[in-house]
Ligand SMILES: Nc1ncnc2c1ncn2[C@@H]1O[C@H](COP(=O)(O)OP(=O)(O)OP(=O)(O)O)[C@@H](O)[C@H]1O
């Protein structure tokens with residue numbers, strides 16, 4: 001099996017006067033794993049279902065390996081599809097569920113047995129072929145749905161929140177498995193989730209969606225380190241936001257005045273949507289980019305005093321909420337870091353590097 005290229009160009013879909021998908025274009029390379037990530041209602045499912053053939057387009061073109069599929073019914077598109085609710089036949093056993101797409105395609109009985117034997121090994125269900133769906137755990141049912149989508153060796157796999165119904169540890173385990181299967185088989189995956197950790201862990205590239213549009217398309221690292229807007233900085237990972245006024249720009253850095261502290265100035269890094277002087281902007285800093293020290297240390301620039309309001313132990317990391325003149329700020333650091341030693345009530349100094357303070361147009 002080899003993956004196919006998926007080309008979505010200028011896709012739009014309205015429901016009466018509501019625009020659910022607004023001029024979305026997305027090229028997925030053969031064998032690539034691309035995730036649509038966005039809030040509820042942002043148009044992820046509508047986009048995926050348009051590719052699958054369950055939603056009719058108002059405008060745009062969808063092509064698989066260069067071939068326009070807009071006029072083909074779903075079953076002729078040859079795409080593997082995994083829905084959130086799995087849509088399995090509960091009264092049939094695992095073998096019969098996985099056999100369904102092959103019988104639809106009129107495969108011969110020996111070929112069906114061989115393909116199912118192989119795919120059940122891939123999803124680690126070989127020992128449960130004769131078990132009824134109703135007698136399987138949620139994670140096992142999810143694997144059956146995956147096996148059924150993969151069994152006819154489709155060049156493209158579409159998955160809509162396939163792990164949504166599962167608990168965290170099972171999700172983590174199946175995420176690793178989905179990634180391994182995708183790599184081993186070379187299948188192209190278009191994946192939908194509203195879980196940003198899942199998107200970061202699985203994807204070669206992420207398309208962040210809001211209000212029917214793609215607002216950033218990039219690798220997980222790029223999206224996390226260089227978000228295109230304040231919205232993306234807040235939606236993918238956590239960010240502290242500070243309202244500022246631009247004062248001036250000096251090479252790659254800008255001087256800004258925070259709204260909350262009269263007379264104070266910080267330096268920060270403007271995003272490509274650079275702001276003119278005197279414009280309002282928002283400064284975003286990741287919780288792990290903030291450093292904590294005892295208040296009496298010599299203050300560097302880009303620092304403010306604060307008091308620890310809350311200390312939450314998260315396991316590998318510690319998350320502290322610091323009350324400051326700029327409002328509450330979140331700090332995250334390792335369990336054995338200097339920051340982790342502070343307790344609720346301690347007075348502290350918060351500081352950051354200008355390269356970690358990104359400036360965006362206001363939200
Ligand atoms: N059949 C329909 N009729 C009318 N409006 C619809 C229909 N299907 C979807 N919508 C609307 O289109 C918008 C996008 O829906 P879509 O299902 O694509 O969102 P989503 O990003 O998948 O959200 P979620 O994360 O909640 O699944 C929503 O506002 C939804 O209410």
Ligand SMILES: [Mg+2]
Pocket residue numbers: 044045046
């Ligand atoms: Mg959806």
